[in-house]
Amino acid sequence: MKICVIYHSETGNTRHVAQHIGSVYDAKLVEVRETANHSRITRFLSWCKMARGEELTPIEPAGIDVSTYDLIVFGSPVWAFKPTPVIHAAIIGLKGCEGKRAVAFGTHGGRPGQMGETLIRWINNRGMGILGIAEINQKDIENDKKTKALISLIESARKA
């Protein structure tokens, strides 16, 4: 089964979990970055406002083609209790995703809020079937017992 992990990470927590998936499976990792510039002083508030409003932002790479993959895994930090505008833009811009299976995870500081339900809605809106969501506290990213729930989801997708 070919797995593509598409993720956004600003401070490395989500990247760490994505790389863990990459070490367990022979998965393609695609890190998506925001190309818009924000002032370092005001960006926390801008990011929170944009995340709350489920806004989109310019990203690189844009228009990721997943047509050759069987399972897509999405990873996002939680910002203001939601997934980030970067992962939103990545999902909106996907090519060849209709009918694919998907799993998603978010890393957070203790309050994931509506991260899960929002990601499910975005993924379903693009015609993918979501198999499950994992919420991982940033303090647990190196804890195999805590990341096991995510690995189990991927494992069930592989067996389905």
Ligand SMILES: Cc1cc2nc3c(=O)[nH]c(=O)nc-3n(C[C@H](O)[C@H](O)[C@H](O)COP(=O)(O)O)c2cc1C
């Ligand atoms: C703009 C911003 C907003 C955040 N909002 C939340 C939040 O609502 N709930 C929470 O638990 N953590 C929140 N966090 C913490 C991040 O979700 C957490 O540190 C995450 O693991 C960061 O992932 P990254 O290192 O891959 O960028 C926020 C962080 C930032 C920068």
